[in-house]
Amino acid sequence: MAALTMNYKLSPTLVILAFVSTLFGCNDGDKLSLSERSIIYCSEGSPESFNPQLSTSGTTSDATSKLLYNSLIAYKGKDNTLGPSLAKSWHVTRDGRKITFYLRQDVSFHQTSNFIPTRKLNADDVIFSFNRILNKEHSFHQVSGGHYPFFESVKFADLVEKIEKLNDYTVRFVLRRNNSSFMANLATDYAVILSAEYAQQLVNENSPHEIDTLPVGTGPFILKDYRVGSFIRFYRNDSYWQEKARIEQLVFDISPSKTSRLTKLLAKECDVSSYPIAHKKITERKDLQLESITSLNVGYFGFNTKKPPFDNKLVRQAISLAINKQALIDTVYESQAARAISILPETSWAYDSETPELGYDPVKAKSLLEIAGYAQGFSMDVWAMPVQRAYNPNAVTMAKLIQADLKKVGVKVKIVSYEWSTFLRRLSLGEHQSFLLGWTADHPDPDNFFTPMLSCSAREVGNNRTFWCNKEYDELLQKALKTTNMSQRKKYYAKAMAIINEEMPLLAIAHSKRFQARGTNVKGNILESFGSISFHDVAKTLITDESSPLVDIKNAEQESQ
Amino acid sequence: MLTFTLRRLSLFIFTMLVLTLLSFSLSFLFPGDTVINHSGQINATTEELADINKSYKMDEGIFKQYSAYLSHISEGNLGLSMTSQSPISHEIMALLPATIELSLVALLLAMIIGIPLGFIAAINHNKTSDNVILSLAMFGYSIPVFWLGLLAIMLFSISLGWLPSAGQISLLFEIQFVTGIQFIDILLSDSPYKWQAFSNASAHIILPACVIALAPATIFIRLSRAAMIEVLAASYIRAARAKGLNSKQIIFRHAIRNALIKIIRHVGLQFANLVTIAMVTEVIFSWPGIGRWLIESVYQRDYTAIQSGLLVLSCFIFIIHILTDFIYAALNPLARGNNYGS
Numbered sequence: 001m002a003a004l005t006m007n008y009k010l011s012p013t014l015v016i017l018a019f020v021s022t023l024f025g026c027n028d029g030d031k032l033s034l035s036e037r038s039i040i041y042c043s044e045g046s047p048e049s050f051n052p053q054l055s056t057s058g059t060t061s062d063a064t065s066k067l068l069y070n071s072l073i074a075y076k077g078k079d080n081t082l083g084p085s086l087a088k089s090w091h092v093t094r095d096g097r098k099i100t101f102y103l104r105q106d107v108s109f110h111q112t113s114n115f116i117p118t119r120k121l122n123a124d125d126v127i128f129s130f131n132r133i134l135n136k137e138h139s140f141h142q143v144s145g146g147h148y149p150f151f152e153s154v155k156f157a158d159l160v161e162k163i164e165k166l167n168d169y170t171v172r173f174v175l176r177r178n179n180s181s182f183m184a185n186l187a188t189d190y191a192v193i194l195s196a197e198y199a200q201q202l203v204n205e206n207s208p209h210e211i212d213t214l215p216v217g218t219g220p221f222i223l224k225d226y227r228v229g230s231f232i233r234f235y236r237n238d239s240y241w242q243e244k245a246r247i248e249q250l251v252f253d254i255s256p257s258k259t260s261r262l263t264k265l266l267a268k269e270c271d272v273s274s275y276p277i278a279h280k281k282i283t284e285r286k287d288l289q290l291e292s293i294t295s296l297n298v299g300y301f302g303f304n305t306k307k308p309p310f311d312n313k314l315v316r317q318a319i320s321l322a323i324n325k326q327a328l329i330d331t332v333y334e335s336q337a338a339r340a341i342s343i344l345p346e347t348s349w350a351y352d353s354e355t356p357e358l359g360y361d362p363v364k365a366k367s368l369l370e371i372a373g374y375a376q377g378f379s380m381d382v383w384a385m386p387v388q389r390a391y392n393p394n395a396v397t398m399a400k401l402i403q404a405d406l407k408k409v410g411v412k413v414k415i416v417s418y419e420w421s422t423f424l425r426r427l428s429l430g431e432h433q434s435f436l437l438g439w440t441a442d443h444p445d446p447d448n449f450f451t452p453m454l455s456c457s458a459r460e461v462g463n464n465r466t467f468w469c470n471k472e473y474d475e476l477l478q479k480a481l482k483t484t485n486m487s488q489r490k491k492y493y494a495k496a497m498a499i500i501n502e503e504m505p506l507l508a509i510a511h512s513k514r515f516q517a518r519g520t521n522v523k524g525n526i527l528e529s530f531g532s533i534s535f536h537d538v539a540k541t542l543i544t545d546e547s548s549p550l551v552d553i554k555n556a557e558q559e560s561q
Numbered sequence: 562m563l564t565f566t567l568r569r570l571s572l573f574i575f576t577m578l579v580l581t582l583l584s585f586s587l588s589f590l591f592p593g594d595t596v597i598n599h600s601g602q603i604n605a606t607t608e609e610l611a612d613i614n615k616s617y618k619m620d621e622g623i624f625k626q627y628s629a630y631l632s633h634i635s636e637g638n639l640g641l642s643m644t645s646q647s648p649i650s651h652e653i654m655a656l657l658p659a660t661i662e663l664s665l666v667a668l669l670l671a672m673i674i675g676i677p678l679g680f681i682a683a684i685n686h687n688k689t690s691d692n693v694i695l696s697l698a699m700f701g702y703s704i705p706v707f708w709l710g711l712l713a714i715m716l717f718s719i720s721l722g723w724l725p726s727a728g729q730i731s732l733l734f735e736i737q738f739v740t741g742i743q744f745i746d747i748l749l750s751d752s753p754y755k756w757q758a759f760s761n762a763s764a765h766i767i768l769p770a771c772v773i774a775l776a777p778a779t780i781f782i783r784l785s786r787a788a789m790i791e792v793l794a795a796s797y798i799r800a801a802r803a804k805g806l807n808s809k810q811i812i813f814r815h816a817i818r819n820a821l822i823k824i825i826r827h828v829g830l831q832f833a834n835l836v837t838i839a840m841v842t843e844v845i846f847s848w849p850g851i852g853r854w855l856i857e858s859v860y861q862r863d864y865t866a867i868q869s870g871l872l873v874l875s876c877f878i879f880i881i882h883i884l885t886d887f888i889y890a891a892l893n894p895l896a897r898g899n900n901y902g903s
Contacts, residue, residue, distance in 0.1 A: 038733050228645070230849070231732050249734040258845065260727060267726045269719035522620055 029485040031487065036540050038172055038249035042261045042270035044388075046229050046254050049144060050215040052527050053133060054189050056149045058389070058440060058532070061189040062274075063232055063252060064533040068110075069192035069217035070124065072101055073183065075531075076442070082187055084122065086218065096178035096484070100125070107241040108258045109195045110222045114214060117197060119216060123165040123254065128196035130163055130173075140199060144212045150190040150442060153242035153452045153463065154181070167458040177208035178488075179481050191532045193218060207372055220245040220536045245538035246524070258388070265517055272526060274533075277386065278518040279334070289520050292336070292513040297450070299345050299391035301382075301402065302506035303434050305468040310379055310433060316504040318368035319434075321361045322409045323402055332398045336515070341495040343439075345450050347511075349486070350446035352494035365409050377410025383427065384417045385450040391438030392516040398509075400435055429467045433464060441530055446493050450477050454505060468505030565890050569883050580875055584868040585630050592863040595619070599630065600804050601641035601649065601865030639869035644861045649869045657873065658741025659729060659782040660850035666766055667773035668832060674774065675781025676824060683789030683820075686811065689840065694784070706838050710772045710845035719767060724768050727847040731765075734758040768845040773838050777831050781824070788823040794817050822893045829885035833878045890891060 019156065047060040055061070073090065075085035084090075087101035094464060109122035132140045132155050133148045152159070159179055162170045175182060185191060198216040202208045215223055218241065221234035230250040236245045253270050255261045258277045265273040265288065265537055267279075276282055282290045303310035303324065311317055329337055341357045344350060352452065382402060384395035392398065396417060403413040418426060441448045451458060457475050458464035473496055480492035500506075524538035588598035597603060599611050614620065618629040633639075639649040682694040684805070718726035729743050730736065734754060738744050743766075749756050793816055794800065801811050840852025851874060858866035 028739050034733055034757065225735070233732070233735070249733065255727075255847075263714060263719065263726050266722075267714075267732070268722060269727060354576055418888055 010215075010277060032261060033240045035452075037552075038251065039247050039272060039535065039538060039546065040253050040270040041535075042255045042273040043252045044230075044261070044274050045256050047232070047535075048335070050223060050226075051144070051190055051194070051212040052532075053142055053148050054212060054231060055128075056190070061532040064215070065189035065192060066219065066534045066536070067221040067250070068215050068219040068223060069160045070219055071165060071187055071189075071191045071193065072103075073186055073187045073467070075528075082183055082292045084128075085187075086193055092183075096180075096379045097135060097175045098172060099175070099182070100166070100170060100172045101231055102170065104241065104495065105169055105253060107218050108239050109198065110237060111217055111239075112222060114210070115195075115201060116214075116215050117195065119197060120152075121193070122168045123171045123196075124196045125173045125193055127163050127165055128199060129192065130160070132194070133157070134160055134163075135451045139203065139350045140208060140211065143208045148190075150188065153336045153458060154185055156185065158300050178481075181240055181443070181445040181447045181481060184443040184448070185273075188442040190442065217545060221250055222474070227229045229256075243538075245536050247535065250535050268519065271522050272516065272518040274516060275390070276515055279297075279515065281335070282517045287520055288376055288517055290515065290517050291527065292515045293527045294338065294347055295343070295390055295514045296345055296348065296448075297391040297438060297511060298340055298345065298508050299337075299436070299438040299512060299558060300343065300508045301434065301436055302466045303504070304430060304432050305466050305505055306430060307433055309372070309380075311502060312372050314368050314372040315374065317358065318365040318374075318405065318409070318508040319367035319373065319411070320358050320444050320504050321368065321470050322362045322411070323405050323507060325507075325509055326360070327405075328398055328401055332392070332394050333510055333512055337510040337512040340510050341509050342500060343453060344446055344493065344497060345511040346451075348444070348446050348489050352490065352497065356377075358501060358504070358507075360410055362405075366543075369409060369411075377412065379412035379414065379509075381414050381416050383423065383432045384415055385420070385435075385437055386417050386423060387420050389438055389440075390512045391440060391510070392436060393512070395436040402436075430465075432465070437465065439463060444530055446489075447477065447481060448498055450493065452481075454500065466505040468503065470499060472500060473499045562890070569886060571785075573879065573883055574749065576879060577876065578873055579880075581631060581634060582587065582627070584872045585627055587868040587871075588694060588864070590626060593864065596866045598868070599633075599640060600667065601646075601863075604646070617830050626770060634872070639873075640865040642858070642866045644858070644866070649866055652854065652866075652872050655738070655741060656851045657824035657877065659743070659848060660836070660839060660843070660852060661745070661877075662742045663769060663843070663848060663850060664832070664835055667770045667839065668777065668835055669826070670770055670774040671835070672828075674808045675778035676785045676821075678778075679782040679785025679787075680789050680820070682811075683786045683793065684808075686790055686793075691786075694782060698782040701775050704775065705843050707845060709775065709841055710769075713768050713772055714845070714880040721772055725765050726768070726772045729849055730762045734761060741823050757869075758789050769839075769842050769848055771844075773835060773842050776838055780827075780831060780834075784827055785820060786823050788820040789816060793818065793824070795819075812814065822889065824890065825885060825889050829866055829882035830883045832885070836874070836878055852878075875896040 040370075043059065043062065045059040047063040048055045048057060049060060050064050051063045052061045052069070070086050072085060072087040073082050074085040075081070086104055086107060088104045089102045091100045092098070102127065103121065103123065105120060109115075109117040109121065111117060128140075131138050135141060136146075149158075159175055159177070159182065161176050163172045164174065166172055173182075193217045194211065199208070199211055202210050220237050220240050220242070223232070224235045224236050225231075225233040227418055231254060233251040234252075236248045238244055253264065254266060258275070261270070261273045261275070262277055262281075264270045265276060266285070276290070279290055280287050301320075303316050303319070305311055305316070325339055329339055331337060338346065342355050369377070382399045384399040385392065386395070388394060396415065399413070399415045403415060406413050414430070415422070420471045426432070426479045427437075439449065439453050452463050454466065454468060454473065455477060456469035459467050459469060476492045476499070480489045480496075483489055483492075514527060518526070521541045522538060523541060524535075526533050526535060526538055528534060565683050571855060577656045591598050595621050596610070596617050597605075599617055602609065607615060616629065617633070618625045637650050639653070641647065642649050647650070676700075678694050682691040685691045688694050714726045717724045725731070732758075735745050735752065736743065736750050736758060739749050744759070747755060747762060750758075752758060764895060798811060798815060801815055806814075836852070839850070840856060842848070843850045844856055845851040851870065855867065855870040855874070858870060
């Protein structure tokens with residue numbers, strides 16, 4: 001009896017002991033594995049949609065293009081040559097008007113909670129993806145608004161006459177004219193391939209809009225869960241047609257505040273952070289690493305050439321001369337950007353080193369203003385964008401510096417800023433006098449700077465908010481697109497840049513670098529030289545063997561310097 | 562007890578009526594169309610708008626309008642959020658549990674720390690330890706919560722790296738939403754990483770709960786100190802002492818129990834204070850609760866969300882208040898008999 005009572009007394013203790021030991025046992029074993037197999041990325045905003053065809057915002061394509069989807073062809077390597085992706089090879093006819101793509105036959109679409117694919121990728125999917133954009137009568141064209149900003153700005157519908165299915169795995173694009181940037185457009189983040197089978201299923205279920213909110217693609221990750229303004233959860237696509245991703249789970253922790261991203265990075269709550277601030281603090285920490293890539297972008301100060309006094313070329317030149325660009329770069333970009341001579345970055349092959357620069361000359365500015373009839377100066381609005389972008393990390397500060405510069409030549413500046421979507425809408429209505437904005441290239445072709453920013457056609461659909469239109473400039477661009485001779489193209493673009501620097505519809509300020517911070521235990525390439533981020537070959541090493549690779553990285557950094 | 566319950570119930574009903582009247586009139590005071598402020602439907606077509614007008618009886622007298630508004634609320638229809646266009650009742654149901662969880666943990670923490678300290682101070686009345694505790698309480702009470710929160714993040718998250726600074730749990734863990742109270746949901750979930758998630762969630766709640774608990778804890782120190790001093794001066798304690806009980810027996814058998822009853826009365830009042838602090842703290846620690854949501858709604862001029870959020874939050878605080886009153890009455894027979902006043 002005594003032994004029995006003993007047992008009763010002992011058992012709760014034993015149970016608790018066993019419980020505690022399992023608790024700690026599980027804890028250690030699983031903890032390493034779960035965080036080791038996952039990456040948390042602190043992103044700067046919520047995507048507008050899960051279909052990059054519908055948006056040109058970097059936040060949207062970061063969260064979709066290279067994670068959920070693939071395009072027919074892709075840029076490969078450091079010199080950005082076009083390489084195969086979903087199309088294993090292609091053929092261009094001599095006149096450049098017919099391009100035939102031969103598709104891979106082993107690509108399957110994502111299996112998600114609401115879709116189970118029954119067939120592999122074929123020509124129907126490619127035709128569906130592009131006809132949705134091209135054909136206004138297409139049943140999916142109007143779903144999600146019917147706007148495809150990137151394709152509208154490159155006039156895709158004018159260029160492509162038709163898309164033909166030659167057989168199940170061969171597709172031919174027939175163009176109206178030869179266009180040397182067509183292939184580059186197909187390799188952008190926006191030209192992704194959707195599933196036609198999924199679209200058909202959604203039509204049957206009478207919920208076609210889900211094609212853009214519950215995405216199905218062919219990419220290395222599958223969307224698992226999304227809460228607006230909070231997080232996006234991706235799982236690895238285990239049946240990816242290339243080597244599958246090295247991490248099992250990818251979480252985007254949506255943190256719009258710069259300081260909260262920094263805090264989370266320092267507190268190890270995220271492994272990788274987009275657009276970090278306090279670069280010095282990050283480089284001081286041994287367990288963190290700051291990386292940057294010179295992006296194909298430009299931050300600029302544009303003038304509304306339709307509104308006085310900026311309809312006068314002399315005023316535009318005078319204002320440009322009065323702005324101390326180097327001071328802007330030192331303050332706003334913290335010297336982490338290259339000074340822009342013209343809209344094309346020096347890293348582009350088409351950049352002409354002879355391009356004249358206007359420079360900083362307040363005295364000359366003053367005399368130009370006198371010639372233009374504004375000896376007493378005038379007052380103007382500067383619209384500063386409210387969000388931070390790589391090409392302009394702080395537009396309001398920049399506007400204040402410009403305000404101080406212009407005060408010296410007698411021009412009074414009022415700074416205006418709206419909430420981002422209102423800002424863009426009012427800009428497109430032309431309510432502004434001058435504005436601070438920028439442009440990020442979608443592909444490395446130089447045309448992607450000249451046409452969308454300043455061509456006449458870009459006034460309506462594109463991003464030409466200067467409303468400047470110059471026939472000679474547009475003709476040069478057309479000529480440059482028609483030729484395949486690189487040195488000839490370069491000459492045309494050099495002339496175009498000379499026109500811009502003479503006419504001054506905008507003052508190019510800087511080509512920024514895109515920054516990113518990560519823990520030193522995160523390996524692999526995330527940033528690409530242009531376009532969206534990729535997590536395909538990213539992996540995490542164990543925290544315990546962190547010290548040895550750390551030394552290697554430091555050495556490597558010193559060597560590269 | 563029956564009269565007591567009836568009195569509280571009628572108080573509850575009348576207070577709720579006044580609160581709904583307030584939130585009803587807010588729709589008229591906010592800019593924009595009244596019925597859109599009521600319903601939050603900013604993108605309604607003309608026919609939809611006519612339907613809404615009809616359901617809120619907008620073309621009839623103000624009393625009819627108010628009763629229509631009341632019937633909407635009693636059906637749980639608080640309108641749509643103007644920014645997200647999803648039903649506010651759903652949003653609140655998803656967010657309120659997180660606030661309740663945080664506030665309860667903080668309240669518990671404040672009581673566990675504050676009350677014993679107050680008792681120690683009272684027992685050593687006018688001695689050094691009393692003075693030290695009192696001045697610490699005064700110091701703690703005067704620290705602004707937003708500053709303390711940032712300081713705590715700087716020290717414990719960034720410099721020392723001990724505790725996380727944001728959110729309820731690491732995003733790596735997928736916990737099914739059942740009750741909304743994270744700890745219960747974790748225990749209910751069938752995730753293979755259950756215990757890891759549990760310890761992660763505990764690490765996440767420590768900093769915000771401590772920051773919220775500081776100010777109420779100092780109030781509990783002073784309340785319990787005053788209560789204990791009063792009890793110790795009472796005649797039954799002197800009688801016990803005269804009987805020859807030692808001070809340990811007196812304090813543990815008689816004094817604590819009687820002092821606690823006096824403190825419980827104030828818990829409800831302190832809870833309202835605590836929820837206000839929690840709202841600010843939720844913003845600092847990115848806690849996915851109703852306080853952060855309400856402050857964001859204010860920024861976004863989401864009038865429907867503001868008025869419904871205020872209604873639900875004040876209703877919640879009032880219910881807690883009444884609950885503590887009941888506990889007080891159950892523990893203290895003297896309170897039940899009191900038919901007048903209070």
